[in-house]
Amino acid sequence: MVSSADYEAEACKRHPWPDWTPGRREEDFSEDQCGGPNDDRCAVGWQGGQLLKGDRIDLEEHHTFESRRRRTERAKAGGTTAKELMSSPAITIRQDANVRDAAKVMHDQRVKRLPVVDGDDRLVGVISRSDVLQVFLRPDDEIRREIVEDVVQRTVLLDTPALVIKVAGAVVTTTGEVDRKSDARILTRLTAAVPGVVTVESHIRYRYDDEKRRLQPGLWTGTV
Secondary structure: OOOHHHHHHHHHHHOOOOOOOOOOOHHHOOOOOOOOOOOOOOOOOOOOOOOOHHHHHHHHHOOOOOOHHHHHHHHHHOOOOHHHHOOOOOOOEEOOOOHHHHHHHHHHHOOOEEEEEOOOOOEEEEEEHHHHHHHHOOOHHHHHHHHHHHHHHHHOOOOHHHEEEEEEOOEEEEEEEEEEHHHHHHHHHHHHOOOOOOEEEEEEEEEEEOOOOEOOOEEEEEEO
16 A cells, blocks of 8 residues: 555656645745646645645546456445445346356356346346356266267157267267258257257258158258
8 A cells, every 4th residue: 555655755756846845735836836726737735645636637547448347346346335336237047048058148247146037037046157167067978878868769769879979078969860850950959958068060861851841861960
């Protein structure tokens, strides 16, 4: 913390009049040195630990080019009530949102916690950064097992041997063959919703294009 004596010494160095000394009162200046007490060129003087008028202006200019985020943080530093310290408007996320969406909001908004709200914007809980990390730190083998057992076999009801599912660094690559084009699209979307999955890359062949109702084989490619 800078002492009053240091401020006085610095102000003395910067003052335009050679005969000015710290602690000198503003009435000590003669009319030929300035236009009177109300002249902005005159120093207010050091009275009771107060800065010179010119020094106060310089301190304000010091923050002229700081970022909006830094300015907000500096303003909060002096807060004494919840209202003064809170972020407004509140950054929230819906309770049916994907975990990846929550992670993206936290990253983009630079927050460590997110209030979770329902369809009526009522608070139902709070999700933290550690909650999100626990999901994304799942082992690849565990992620693959859930995709095969829960998504492929129980939900979409596909022939597992006809599909090749690989997981590396939480990135899922799916290849192989399915009966219908819609199966490939649904499989990719449900796989992306598995906790811990970061990205899904699918290159799946199909025998029947049920979207156009044609017995026409093709290749469905998608990244989620």
